[in-house]
Amino acid sequence: MSNIKKTLMKQGMKLMTDPRVMKIMQDERVMKAVMDVMSVPGKVQSFTAESTEKIAKAMSLATEDEVNDLKRQIRRLEEEVARLEKEKKG
Incomplete structure (x- = not known):
């Protein structure tokens, strides 16, 4: 996959x-279309x-x-219980 990406980037x-592509890219409509396509994902x-x-x-x-x-809340509560049990023993 990486080779394909590198090849596409190079091309x-x-x-x-x-120069022909540069001229086309100066057209506002083309740039808008390119930006629209890039925003699709x-x-x-x-x-x-x-x-x-x-x-x-x-x-x-x-x-x-x-x-x-x-899950985060349960983890925090378990840590709190463990801390309180440790304090109770100590």
Whole structure:
């Protein structure tokens, strides 16, 4: 995968130095389209996360974030209990 990425980056850099591509990239519409395409993965991830959360709430399920919060809270409480037991013995 790394080799593919390196090859794509190399070819992309080569294209960016081509005068024809440089001229096209100066067009505001092209730049807007490029920026829109680059923002798609973030939008998809955000949409997916929001949809998952809505479905989980509709089905009365805990989300991954809620489970992680509960795990942290349990860990803190266990540490507190251990500390109190140690104080009681000592």
